[in-house]
Structures are given as C-alpha cells and as structure tokens.
Amino acid sequence: RAEQRGELLRLLEGLSREQRALRAQVALERRQNASPEALARAVVEAATGPELVRRVSGVLHPLVPHDRLELLALGAIEGSVVPLSGAQVRRRWGSPSPHWAQVVTLLADRLADRPTVAVTDLAEEAPGLSWPGGAGGSPRVTSLLATRLDLAAARCGYLVLGHAARDTYRPADEEAIEVAARLVAARVVGLRLAAEVEALRGQL
Numbered sequence: 001r002a003e004q005r006g007e008l009l010r011l012l013e014g015l016s017r018e019q020r021a022l023r024a025q026v027a028l029e030r031r032q033n034a035s036p037e038a039l040a041r042a043v044v045e046a047a048t049g050p051e052l053v054r055r056v057s058g059v060l061h062p063l064v065p066h067d068r069l070e071l072l073a074l075g076a077i078e079g080s081v082v083p084l085s086g087a088q089v090r091r092r093w094g095s096p097s098p099h100w101a102q103v104v105t106l107l108a109d110r111l112a113d114r115p116t117v118a119v120t121d122l123a124e125e126a127p128g129l130s131w132p133g134g135a136g137g138s139p140r141v142t143s144l145l146a147t148r149l150d151l152a153a154a155r156c157g158y159l160v161l162g163h164a165a166r167d168t169y170r171p172a173d174e175e176a177i178e179v180a181a182r183l184v185a186a187r188v189v190g191l192r193l194a195a196e197v198e199a200l201r202g203q204l
Helices: 002-033 036-045 049-060 098-110 171-203
Strands: 068-074 081-083 116-119 143-151 154-163
Touching: 036 049, 036 171, 049 068, 049 171, 068 098, 068 171, 081 098, 098 116, 098 154, 116 171, 143 171, 154 171
Parallel strands: none
Antiparallel strands: 068 081, 068 154, 116 143, 143 154
C-alpha cells in the first residue's frame, strides 16, 4: 500500500507539472495573440468599421478582458461622434448620436489631462448614463475603460471598453489600451475620411 501511495503521489505531481506547463503555454499564446504585431495586422486588414471593431476586440480580449468594445470617431459636425461598430441606427456620417455624445462628454472631461481613464462603476459615477445600444441581451456595462485616439496631436476619437463587473480595470489595462490606441488612431481617421468622401460622391 505504501508503494501504491508513493506511485500515486508521483503521478499526481507529474500531472500537476503538466497542468502548470499547459497553463503557462496558454498564457504565452494569449500574450502573443495580443501583441502589437497582431493588433497592427488586424488594423491593416480590417476593411470596414465593424470589422475593425471586431478584430481589435478579438486581439485585446486576452490581454484586457471586456464584454463590449467600441471605436468612436469624432464626426464632421462639432460635438458629434460616430461608433464604428455600426451598432447605432444608420444615419448621415457625422450627424449627432446623442447617447454616445453623452458618453464622450464624460470621457472628454476625464481625459483632458491624461491619456486613459478607468470608471469603477458607471451608474455611480455618472447616474443615468449607460452603454448605448445595450438592449437585446447584451451585458450591462458597469466598469468602463477608455483612451484618447490622437493623431498628429489632434483628437480623432476614443477607444472604449466595457465590462459587466464592477471595478474591473487596473493600471496595467490602461497601459495596454494606450499602446493599442497609437496603432488604431490612423485607421479610424482613414475610415472616417473614406466615409466622408463616399457621402460627398453621393451628393454629386
């Protein structure tokens, strides 16, 4: 019996080592999938706003877990904002999107002198404000994480992540999305300009 117990302990120890190695490998693969190279490839290959949102979300999720992600482009009309996911009702590019405009008002104030911001509980810190378009079974967003999208020192939009849990995000998460924002900003501007050109063509 002592020999059997010893053999069983050796098997369990071996299994434990294999499990630790597997977890380490999974963690490594997740970090690689969320690398700047993977994000840059997603940005270059995305042909549309909704595709860009999906791919950026897929790359960032292993590094910064989230239930919702949106890329917001500042519209041509002052104070307007356009969600690149296309989740809002289709409208003329740059026309106001009131709910997102309210979120951006909050973000613009919080991001006035810093590149990123984390909101512990959206309902507590901004009563009455919620993630736009959250109906249809989508998880209610409680924690919010956002960063500015700047290009050539000019504000062009925001990268916003939301999570159902309260107090989700930490300084490391803010650092990660700040890096992501540098890679995404130019593509957001490109999609905005392409849409504006298309709208002008439609008026000719």
